[in-house]
Amino acid sequence: MFNANKKQTSGQGLSNGEVVTLQHTSDVLRNNPLGDPNTRPLNVYLPAAYHHSPTNRRRFPVLYCLAGFTGSGPGQLNWKGFEENIVQRLDRLIANDAMPPVIVVFPDCFTAFGGTQYINSSAVGDYADYLNQELVPFVDENFRTKAESRHRGCFGKSSGGYGALTLAMRYPKIWGGIASHSSDAYFDFVYRSDWPGVLTTLQRYAPASKTNRLPLRQSNPSIDDGRVAGFLQDVWSRPPGGAKRTTGSEMMALMLLGMAASYDPDLQAANGFCLPFDLQSGALLPKRWRNWLRHDPINLISRHHRNLIQLQALYIDCGSQDQFHIHYGNRQLSQALHDAQVNHRYTEFVGTHSGIDHRLDTSLPFLAKRLR
Numbered sequence: 175m176f177n178a179n180k181k182q183t184s185g186q187g188l189s190n191g192e193v194v195t196l197q198h199t200s201d202v203l204r205n206n207p208l209g210d211p212n213t214r215p216l217n218v219y220l221p222a223a224y225h226h227s228p229t230n231r232r233r234f235p236v237l238y239c240l241a242g243f244t245g246s247g248p249g250q251l252n253w254k255g256f257e258e259n260i261v262q263r264l265d266r267l268i269a270n271d272a273m274p275p276v277i278v279v280f281p282d283c284f285t286a287f288g289g290t291q292y293i294n295s296s297a298v299g300d301y302a303d304y305l306n307q308e309l310v311p312f313v314d315e316n317f318r319t320k321a322e323s324r325h326r327g328c329f330g331k332s333s334g335g336y337g338a339l340t341l342a343m344r345y346p347k348i349w350g351g352i353a354s355h356s357s358d359a360y361f362d363f364v365y366r367s368d369w370p371g372v373l374t375t376l377q378r379y380a381p382a383s384k385t386n387r388l389p390l391r392q393s394n395p396s397i398d399d400g401r402v403a404g405f406l407q408d409v410w411s412r413p414p415g416g417a418k419r420t421t422g423s424e425m426m427a428l429m430l431l432g433m434a435a436s437y438d439p440d441l442q443a444a445n446g447f448c449l450p451f452d453l454q455s456g457a458l459l460p461k462r463w464r465n466w467l468r469h470d471p472i473n474l475i476s477r478h479h480r481n482l483i484q485l486q487a488l489y490i491d492c493g494s495q496d497q498f499h500i501h502y503g504n505r506q507l508s509q510a511l512h513d514a515q516v517n518h519r520y521t522e523f524v525g526t527h528s529g530i531d532h533r534l535d536t537s538l539p540f541l542a543k544r545l546r
Contacts (some may be wrong), residue, residue, distance in 0.1 A: 292337025
């Protein structure tokens, strides 16, 4: 169910597009395991040509902008000091003929963990189905889109880039091209290095020992002994904007727990998901870690090779100084795609994981021209 509640323009003049804001009530996200709202704002950017075509019958390619972790669809449109927001960037690129006019959709996929990986999970919610089964059909029915996969794509950074990659791999009848910036890949290298700090953060919530001897390992590895639940309850109970703000180490713990809920959900486990490390000893749990690796884009290439070679556009880039070391994962991802003879464009640039919106000046024209 969708209801329009307002419209706003990005500026004045015939070269400026329009952002239409609607409220979307989702059946897929109803009663999701985290209790997140199933009514969410949906913002849709309409290029200037949408209303100024001579007959108002012209149809347009459509792109979906997937926010990274801690981001959201509405947040993508925020005003920015000393730089463009994405609407201003789209207006400029289209007005300068750097890219053809496109419709851009900004889904809100924020969760209590701080975001989503845009996959289905019994511990987080079915966000792939939310996009594929609800938002895509609605946008095609209510706006003048070119409603075939060869004219539809998505793009994003970090978790948004990961979502774009995996959606293209798994759902080729829906997605015809993607642009992925600094996306999660090479889990053995990128994620494993973050877990020691996460375990230390969670240690503060460990249950008190019934004896004077501290246990060296969990009696039931992969299952929360109470510290994860205690941590989540603490973080989720804090009032927004309150004096007790979430620290950097706590945010990293929240994000990694969100990854565990995405990659290794289990309805029978505490909190609805399993953990890849023994919370007490720090030992890796190989059986659980294999479930994570099944979601690593590098390992998905062989499984979805036929879908990948059908893409109209596959763009990947990453900063060579990414503070999460994701450039190593993207290098391996590009090499694996090359070895599998999947046509793609991979670029590295001098930069980190932050402040890289300028890369959209390259990726959006690349994507839009191939999906036009």
